Amino acid sequence: MGHQRNLASTATGAILLLSVLLRAAAAQSPSFTVHNADGRFPEFIAAGQTLSAKVTAVSLSAARQMAIRLNGKDVTAFFKPGSDSRTFTAALPDLKTGRNILEVFPTKVSRVSVARLVISTATGPQAACAELISKTVTLSPSDRVVIESAAPAAATQDLPAHCIVRGYANPHDGVKNSHFAIGFEVRLPDAWSGRFLFQGGGGNDGSVSNVVGANTGARGSPPALARGFAVAATDGGHNGRTAESFGFDQQARIDHAWNAYGKTVLIARALMTLYYGRGPDKSYVIGCSGGGRHAMMFSQRFPELFDGVVACAPAMRVASGATISAAWESKLYQAIAPIGADGAPVLSKAFSNEDLTLVSQAILKTCDGLDGAVDGEIDNHAACKFDPKVLECSGAKTAACLTHAQVTALADGFAGPHNSAGTPLYSAWPWDAGIADAGWRSWKIGSSPSARPNSAFVSLMQDALDNEFLTPARPGFSIFQFDFDRDPAAMEAESALYDAYRDDKLTAFKGHGGKLLFFHGMSDPIFSPYDTMDYYNRLAKNNGGLGETRKWARAFFIPGMTHCSGGPSNDVFDGLSAIIAWVENEVAPDRITSSGRAFPGRTRPLCAYPSQAHYSGTGNVEDAAGFVCQ
Numbered sequence: 001m002g003h004q005r006n007l008a009s010t011a012t013g014a015i016l017l018l019s020v021l022l023r024a025a026a027a028q029s030p031s032f033t034v035h036n037a038d039g040r041f042p043e044f045i046a047a048g049q050t051l052s053a054k055v056t057a058v059s060l061s062a063a064r065q066m067a068i069r070l071n072g073k074d075v076t077a078f079f080k081p082g083s084d085s086r087t088f089t090a091a092l093p094d095l096k097t098g099r100n101i102l103e104v105f106p107t108k109v110s111r112v113s114v115a116r117l118v119i120s121t122a123t124g125p126q127a128a129c130a131e132l133i134s135k136t137v138t139l140s141p142s143d144r145v146v147i148e149s150a151a152p153a154a155a156t157q158d159l160p161a162h163c164i165v166r167g168y169a170n171p172h173d174g175v176k177n178s179h180f181a182i183g184f185e186v187r188l189p190d191a192w193s194g195r196f197l198f199q200g201g202g203g204n205d206g207s208v209s210n211v212v213g214a215n216t217g218a219r220g221s222p223p224a225l226a227r228g229f230a231v232a233a234t235d236g237g238h239n240g241r242t243a244e245s246f247g248f249d250q251q252a253r254i255d256h257a258w259n260a261y262g263k264t265v266l267i268a269r270a271l272m273t274l275y276y277g278r279g280p281d282k283s284y285v286i287g288c289s290g291g292g293r294h295a296m297m298f299s300q301r302f303p304e305l306f307d308g309v310v311a312c313a314p315a316m317r318v319a320s321g322a323t324i325s326a327a328w329e330s331k332l333y334q335a336i337a338p339i340g341a342d343g344a345p346v347l348s349k350a351f352s353n354e355d356l357t358l359v360s361q362a363i364l365k366t367c368d369g370l371d372g373a374v375d376g377e378i379d380n381h382a383a384c385k386f387d388p389k390v391l392e393c394s395g396a397k398t399a400a401c402l403t404h405a406q407v408t409a410l411a412d413g414f415a416g417p418h419n420s421a422g423t424p425l426y427s428a429w430p431w432d433a434g435i436a437d438a439g440w441r442s443w444k445i446g447s448s449p450s451a452r453p454n455s456a457f458v459s460l461m462q463d464a465l466d467n468e469f470l471t472p473a474r475p476g477f478s479i480f481q482f483d484f485d486r487d488p489a490a491m492e493a494e495s496a497l498y499d500a501y502r503d504d505k506l507t508a509f510k511g512h513g514g515k516l517l518f519f520h521g522m523s524d525p526i527f528s529p530y531d532t533m534d535y536y537n538r539l540a541k542n543n544g545g546l547g548e549t550r551k552w553a554r555a556f557f558i559p560g561m562t563h564c565s566g567g568p569s570n571d572v573f574d575g576l577s578a579i580i581a582w583v584e585n586e587v588a589p590d591r592i593t594s595s596g597r598a599f600p601g602r603t604r605p606l607c608a609y610p611s612q613a614h615y616s617g618t619g620n621v622e623d624a625a626g627f628v629c630q
């Protein structure tokens with residue numbers, strides 16, 4: 001334990017030093033801020049051409065000298081000071097249709113702005129929605145695009161009036177008398193902000209639903225379509241929710257791996273040009289899980305199509321590592337599961353809910369306070385060293401302890417898979433409070449009372465492994481038969497097509513000026529946040545270090561959050577506003593306020609990795625204001 005503590009304190013020391021350096025860099029706080037004062041959204045005025053602008057200067061002397069320009073024209077005289085003489089407001093009429101830039105300059109002769117706001121007014125369609133069905137979308141001589149329907153949708157309480165276009169591209173007859181095509185849906189709002197969002201899919205894809213551009217931490221947050229975005233999504237090139245429905249066809253595999261996403265974006269861009277008379281000013285992608293993989297795929301295979309990429313819990317290493325871990329953990333937990341009525345082990349009973357609550361409480365006891373607040377959330381993961389051995393029964397199993405077999409299986413499971421030579425085949429997993437959450441159980445061991453497991457590892461991941469990730473496919477192969485020496489090699493062919501963890505430079509995306517945000521729950525049971533952390537660290541190493549990389553890529557880790565949302569966490573946060581502000585106003589996100597149902601009334605900052613939220617010791621512990629990112 002002494003040795004472990006030394007390691008922990010060394011790691012903590014390194015991180016503290018790093019955060020001091022980062023804070024020094026961030027200490028040059030902006031002299032001015034500029035906002036859209038009464039808009040529903042910071043970046044878009046859906047009706048009218050008038051901007052209620054608010055400019056705040058850090059000091060009176062700064063305020064006296066500043067100059068404010070709208071689209072290059074001096075509008076300083078429009079601004080009236082508030083009672084503090086540092087805050088100025090103006091109603092600026094006659095904005096242009098489309099993109100307007102309001103900038104603050106330190107003096108009248110300055111040429112470089114110190115704060116800016118890109119604000120768009122609505123662009124309307126140049127054609128009737130239904131007319132789009134008769135239009136031709138041409139991508140290349142070898143592509144065939146069919147528009148099946150184009151129909152207007154009236155405004156609702158949550159969504160503005162828009163045009164829904166559905167169709168498919170590149171139909172082909174596959175093997176086994178199958179038929180495939182790249183299905184797509186594009187929604188075009190009547191009042192368009194000039195922005196585009198690709199909505200990432202999930203699971204095995206195979207359908208298109210609710211194409212509204214769900215935000216990160218979606219609960220309660222308006223989707224992109226409501227903010228004036230055109231939004232597109234695809235079924236990934238097949239119709240059917242299982243890998244069994246398409247994995248036997250090579251073109252369908254390629255479409256699902258990456259091709260369907262690129263084609264769909266090009267189709268969406270063509271439709272925007274047909275409908276509004278021009279393409280998008282800025283393009284974004286947001287997705288979680290499989291959709292996070294899509295987001296990263298764009299950063300690598302279509303690096304110039306997007307300005308902002310938001311990858312949540314990305315399935316970047318799923319055709320290899322994460323699925324190997326699913327096999328590894330399923331085997332470990334099944335091996336200790338009690339035998340059921342039919343003489344076979346019952347996977348879900350490897351750990352009772354009470355057992356997992358015991359583990360969660362022990363982890364919290366060890367690590368909760370390391371961030372300055374005993375609040376059920378572990379922000380200082382870097383210093384959290386937990387050994388499940390502390391829970392091992394000294395005698396018979398009771399409600400207050402775990403058996404030796406349970407402790408060993410958990411320790412081996414959390415260490416991550418390896419082959420017989422000891423070579424790691426995926427990341428380890430962090431010890432975190434979400435282990436007792438239903439979202440953790442559903443992936444790892446499920447809830448089936450019989451010897452037929454219903455965990456997502458055995459249902460979803462086994463299907464993907466057998467029919468898509470193994471080459472050639474092995475329909476009917478049991479994940480419990482996975483051989484950690486022999487079988488990983490059989491996943492390499494598909495992994496090279498499908499996984500997005502190998503390109504850890506992103507040279508073209510960075511060169512294009514792209515901005516990248518990661519969000520990942522620390523209790524994610526299917527994609528380890530350590531894998532995303534490892535990717536980010538490699539990205540930094542290949543791009544001149546953390547300081548340089550933070551200029552265009554940042555990562556946020558959410559304590560307690562299971563897969564994409566849920567868990568004892570603050571899983572509601574507005575990643576869309578963060579990426580827009582970064583791409584268009586050059587405001588990099590240092591801390592993003594989060595909240596969640598798990599802790600009613602509580603707010604917390606999400607801090608840009610490697611900094612972490614730490615309670616300052618003063619102020620309401622339920623309020624993000626009492627926390628610093630360090």
Ligand SMILES: [Ca+2]
Pocket residue numbers: 367368369370371372373374375376377378379
């Ligand atoms: Ca805490």
